[in-house]
Amino acid sequence: MAQKRTPPMKEKCCEFSKDLPDTIQKExxxxxxxEGLLARIPDASVLHASSRLxxxxxxxxxxxVMYxxxxxxxxxxxxxxxxxxxxSKLSYHLTILKEQDFIVGEQQGNWIIYSITDNGRQALKCTERLGK
Amino acid sequence: MAQKRTPPMKEKCCEFSKDLPDTIQKExxxxxxxEGLLARIPDASVLHASSRLxxxxxxxxxxxVMYxxxxxxxxxxxxxxxxxxxxSKLSYHLTILKEQDFIVGEQQGNWIIYSITDNGRQALKCTERLGK
DNA sequence: ACAATGTTTCAAGAAAATTTGAAACATTTG
DNA sequence: CAAATGTTTCAAATTTTCTTGAAACATTGT
Incomplete structure (x- = not known):
């Protein structure tokens, strides 16, 4: 089976008109x-996870609920x-917090007891920082 | 004009069946x-702002973009x-970041130069904490 | 096994966020 | 001032998230 040659396609990624503001270009x-710029950006998978959090x-x-x-x-x-x-609405929101490990629920007899996790506490600290 | 008496309405807010798990009830x-629990939760307006961030x-x-x-x-x-x-899509996202003061744009000749703000840097630190 | 209580699941509808393409706006250059 | 370049705005279409109510599930007590 003939090996498919790499087609002569233009590098589609990361192009832009030749001239930028001088200060930007220099830096x-x-x-x-x-290349350097891209290398400093976290992987798409990481960013996706962060955005979910x-x-x-x-x-x-x-x-x-968290508070x-x-x-x-x-x-x-x-x-x-x-x-x-x-x-049912509350249950929906609890599920979302559970999915990100911000809270955990434990059945205790007839009830389910929710607690905040360490992640959850971190998250609230973050939230406060963002606010100030 | 006759003073309207406070109607004998049940306190609608914050009710639940009389018995809870003992440990929960005690704590x-x-x-x-x-009352104490509610007092420790930030104001709705604060929570709303945080959720926007x-x-x-x-x-x-x-x-x-932030990175x-x-x-x-x-x-x-x-x-x-x-x-x-x-x-146009990028512009939309830039607007959202601008609205939360994570970035600022300054016109410079033909271009608009965006920079991250101190808030923006804080936000990325938060993001990293959330991830770990 | 049945009834009672506490909670979750599910599917459908409503609301909000995102994407798209066309048009508009701003600045510089000829 | 017209053309060119860089960016934003707008409304319509799409996608995602949130809400709702009915039904299901789990545990306890009878």
């Missing part, structure tokens, strides 16, 4: 040009009393 | 009950070369 060159925190209801659990572990019924929304 | 009581970071394209600008100030055309998307 870019000094730091390894486009932020996404999970990007809702007032979910932040309210509630920062006080102490709570069963769903108490959390519900805090946020004052329908059961 | 809740010790910490000021529902996270929301702005909740997209891989926007994180890529690009962490290297150095850049004109839109270079950023575009990095993220490889349509102009």
């Amino acid at each position: 870019l060159d000094k730091k390894g040009g486009m 932020h996404q999970a925190l990007a809702d007032p209801i979910r932040l309210t 509630s659990l920062l006080s102490q572990p709570l069963c769903v019924c108490v959390i519900k009393a805090v946020v004052n929304i329908a059961d | 809740l009581d010790k910490k000021g009950g529902m 996270h929301q702005a970071l909740a997209d891989p394209i926007r994180l890529t 690009s600008l962490l290297s150095q100030p850049l004109c839109v055309c270079v950023i575009k070369a990095v993220v490889n998307i349509a102009d």
